[in-house]
Amino acid sequence: MNNKENFVNKLRSSGLRPTKQRIEICKALYDREKTFHFTIMDLAKILKRKSREKISLATIYNTVFAFKKKNYLKEISINKNKSYFDTNVSSHHHFFNESSNELIDLKKSDVGRVNIKRKIPGKKIKSVEVLVRISD
Amino acid sequence: MNNKENFVNKLRSSGLRPTKQRIEICKALYDREKTFHFTIMDLAKILKRKSREKISLATIYNTVFAFKKKNYLKEISINKNKSYFDTNVSSHHHFFNESSNELIDLKKSDVGRVNIKRKIPGKKIKSVEVLVRISD
C-alpha cells in the first residue's frame, strides 16, 4: 500500500524532491500499521539500523521539520527534554505512560466531548487536546 | 499575608534553609494575587530587576527544582524550547495563547467533566489535563 512509488508521488506533489534519504525516512515513518510516536533520536536510531546508507542527523532534522511544515507530522510536547512527533496529524488526545515514556493515541470515542465553557474575547480556539498521564 | 515570616516558616518546615536568595525567590513567585506562569528566564529577569543583590542562575535553577520537588511549583510542557512553571500546583487545565505565548488557568467549572472511557489494564490514571490553544 504505502510503497516506494506512493512516497515518491507524495513527496513530488508536495514540492519536495524524492531523494533516497527522504524515501528511507518515509518508509521508517509511514510503512507501519499503527500511529508512530517518536523522538528525533528514536528515528535516528531506527534509520541507523534499517537503512543501508547513513543519513546524517542534519538531514533527519531537516526532513522531520519539512514534513511537519507540510502537515505530514505533528509535534507533541510532553516534557522539556524530549520532543515527540506523531504520524497522526489530526487533533487528538493521548495517554502518556510515565513508566515507559510512551504515547498512546486516544480515539475521539475514548473521551467524552470536552466542553470549553469559558471564552476569551477576541481569541479563537485552535485546538483542544487532553493528555492523560498514566503509570503502573 | 505572604510576608517574609511566612516564607521563612514554610521553607524551614520543608527542610529548606531560609536563605536570602530563597526568600527573594519566594517573594517573586508567591507575593502576587494571581497564579504565576513563568519560565526560568522570566524569573531570572524579574529577580534581576526586583532584587538588590544578584542571584546566580544556578541558584535560580536549584531553587525552582527544589520547590518543584516539594510540590510548591508544577512544571508545564507546552513546547520544546520553553519549560513553564506554575504556582498553581493543583491538577488544572489551561488556555495557551499562541500569539503571546501566555498560559491562562482554566477553572474546573470552565471545562465540563472530561470522561476517559478507555482503560489500560494494569495502569492507573495520574492526571487528566486539557490544553486549549488559542490565538487572535
Added chain:
DNA sequence: CACTACTTTAGAATCATTATAAAGTAGAAA
C-alpha cells in the same frame, strides 16, 4: 549534456540546562 535550484552533509556554533568544586552560611552543639 549543461544548468540551476534544491538537498545533503560534516562540522561548528548556539543555548538551555546540568555538573563541578570551591567559598560562604545556617543551624546546632559546645
Added chain:
DNA sequence: TTTCTACTTTATAATGATTCTAAAGTAGTG
C-alpha cells in the same frame, strides 16, 4: 560566643539537543 558541619550559593565548565554554515552532491529541466 565559638565551633562544627551539612547545606547552599556561586562562577565556571561541561553537556547535549538543536540550529547554522558552507561546501559538495543531486534531481529535474531543457
